[in-house]
Amino acid sequence: MFDSGTMASRLTLTLAALGLAAFLQPALADPPRAVVELFTSQGCSSCPPADELLVEYSRQPDIIALSLPVNYWDYLGWKDTLAHVAFTERQKAYAHSRSDRQVFTPQMIVNGKKSCIGSDRNQIEKAIQATSKGSRTLPVNVTVHEQNGRVAIVVEETPDTMHRAAELWVLPVLKAQTVPIERGENRGKTITYANVVRGLNRVGEWLGGSARFEVPLETARSGGDAYVVLLQSTDSARPGIILGAAKGPGL
Structure with a gap:
């Protein structure tokens, strides 16, 4: 016998389950409109406000925000526990590319082009607008998929x-890292850093057409718990x- 009440109940439960399943699906990351790289140091007294601002940017789905701790302030009494000489070299290379030779902390580099004071939100937003030329996304679309x-x-x-x-580069990152600083200019402070880069891994060269690259997931996350992908021109x-750029799942 056909029981309309039972069928209606089953249909309601099915639709509810489908709705819940859709709700639980991870949202696709928005195509990024900007990549912001903060060159910072645990030994820099001017850096904590910039570190806090980067945490805010890291929560924006259309921004890829990266912390790159540098090591040249280690002599001030506290050795940065997250710093790497490769990040210092990257910052200096940016300065040479711009021909201004400006290297300081906190320094924010926007879309690989504009240098800003890392704690100056207004300056950073203007740099994002200037480098994006009114576009809501970066020029080249990059997507990632794990399997x-x-x-x-x-x-x-x-x-x-x-x-x-x-x-094309893959950068392992730590999504969040809290550091108690015991000496130096920030003595007694505990600072949380967002998206701390743990490596710079070159994957290959892109020549303008559609292309596919693969890397082991272990390499992409090496030293971190997530990763980002950057497509960056060189000079x-x-x-x-x-x-172009993309966030790995969960970032």
Whole structure:
């Protein structure tokens, strides 16, 4: 016998389950409009406000926010526990690319091009607008997908012939790291850093067409608990404008 009440109840439960399943699906990351890199140091008394601002940017779905701790303030009495010489070299390479030779902390580099005071939100927002030229996303679309212990990275073809060559990088990050600082200019403070870069891994070269790259998931997350992907132009082996970027799942 057909029981309309039972069928209606089952249909309601089914629709509710489908709705719950859809709700529980992880949201796809928004295409990023900007990548902001903060060069910071635990030994820099001016850095904590910039570190806090980067935490705020890290929560914006259309921003990729990165902390790159540098080591040149270690002599002030506290050795930065997260710093790496590669980040110091990257900051200096940016300065050479811009030809201004400005290296300081806290320094924010926006989209691989504009230098800002890392705690100046207004200056950073203006730099994002200037480097994006009114676009809501970066010029080249980059997506990532994990399967069978590997990360597949897809770079889409772009009609812009000015963007014909770039390097693809995977950066492992720690999503959050809290550090109690015992000596130096920030003695007695406990600071939480967001998206702390733990490595700079070059994956390959992009020549302007559609392309697919793969790296082991272990490599992508090495030393961290998440990762980001950067597609960045180069000039005489120095970092240039960032053409595309993507967040790994969970970031």
